[in-house]
Amino acid sequence: MQVPGEFLRLQHGTIYVHDFGGSGAPVVAVHGLGGAHLNWMTVASGLTRYGHVLAPDLPGFGYSPPARRYGLATHCRAVIDLLAAQDQPALLIGNSMGGLVSLFVAAARPDLVESLILVAPATPPRLQDPTLDRLVAKRLLLQGVPFVGPDMIRRYWRSASPARQMADTLSIVCHHPDRVPKDVIAASLALATARRHQPWAVAALVGSGRSTGKHLAARKRLAATVARIEAPTLVIKGGHDRVVAGSGIDWLSSQRADWSVKVMEDAGHCPQLEAPAEFMALVDDWVESRQTIRPTG
Numbered sequence: 074m075q076v077p078g079e080f081l082r083l084q085h086g087t088i089y090v091h092d093f094g095g096s097g098a099p100v101v102a103v104h105g106l107g108g109a110h111l112n113w114m115t116v117a118s119g120l121t122r123y124g125h126v127l128a129p130d131l132p133g134f135g136y137s138p139p140a141r142r143y144g145l146a147t148h149c150r151a152v153i154d155l156l157a158a159q160d161q162p163a164l165l166i167g168n169s170m171g172g173l174v175s176l177f178v179a180a181a182r183p184d185l186v187e188s189l190i191l192v193a194p195a196t197p198p199r200l201q202d203p204t205l206d207r208l209v210a211k212r213l214l215l216q217g218v219p220f221v222g223p224d225m226i227r228r229y230w231r232s233a234s235p236a237r238q239m240a241d242t243l244s245i246v247c248h249h250p251d252r253v254p255k256d257v258i259a260a261s262l263a264l265a266t267a268r269r270h271q272p273w274a275v276a277a278l279v280g281s282g283r284s285t286g287k288h289l290a291a292r293k294r295l296a297a298t299v300a301r302i303e304a305p306t307l308v309i310k311g312g313h314d315r316v317v318a319g320s321g322i323d324w325l326s327s328q329r330a331d332w333s334v335k336v337m338e339d340a341g342h343c344p345q346l347e348a349p350a351e352f353m354a355l356v357d358d359w360v361e362s363r364q365t366i367r368p369t370g
Contacts (some may be wrong), residue, residue: 083154089136099159102128105169109135114257116345119353133277143280144346148174153182162187170285180301189306193314193342196321197289206315214345217283235265248313248341277364299328300314307359312338
């Protein structure tokens with residue numbers, strides 16, 4: 074049974090944080106663009122082996138209230154505030170845009186991050202990469218364009234039911250959408266329905282997407298950020314990721330040869346959703362090999 078979440082008032086604002094239970098050191102899991110705390114439902118119980126699992130909804134996403142601005146700076150501040158409110162450094166996990174946020178947080182505040190796991194983190198692809206899904210890339214690019222992006226999202230929401238939206242999303246982020254547990258789909262459907270009544274939902278998507286693109290375009294600055302990270306890091310990617318191209322992960326690993334990179338060959342952009350057992354096996358093996366975190370029980 075899920076532990077109820079709560080709205081936490083932090084230094085720079087209020088966010089919704091879902092408490093998945095566990096005890097000991099904090100394990101903070103950060104979702105990606107358009108996601109929410111629900112992205113971690115399938116692996117939360119496994120992660121409790123390593124501590125107290127908390128999954129925030131970034132400002133303007135999930136059940137979190139709106140922010141004045143939407144971008145990586147806003148999201149990084151929220152995650153830093155949450156980490157600073159804990160009594161010891163965390164195992165920080167981030168998926169997609171949340172991986173990029175986690176990367177920036179780990180570089181800026183090494184005192185708050187004991188270990189880092191990046192799951193299909195947003196990374197700059199090589200344009201000629203044959204694994205780049207150009208339809209998905211075009212959609213993400215247009216979504217971040219002022220005026221065009223908001224209109225595109227609103228038109229889509231008018232033409233597609235929340236159930237259709239969920240099916241379309243899972244077909245992009247999962248290689249095997251049918252493997253996503255029914256309780257996750259039901260909870261995600263309820264949230265997708267609620268999001269349509271949040272006046273800030275479209276602005277959060279557009280602003281965050283545009284900010285992510287700008288940061289990925291600044292490769293030299295991003296490389297310098299990656300170089301500053303002190304925490305031992307595991308990178309997990311899906312072999313059939315339609316959102317983050319393989320060349321992007323290759324670029325990231327070329328910056329840090331000391332990081333461990335693992336591929337889940339039969340999974341997509343959110344491998345933790347469709348293959349939780351395999352995902353946790355990779356995490357367990359990495360933790361044991363690095364001896365970075367000791368299980369709580």
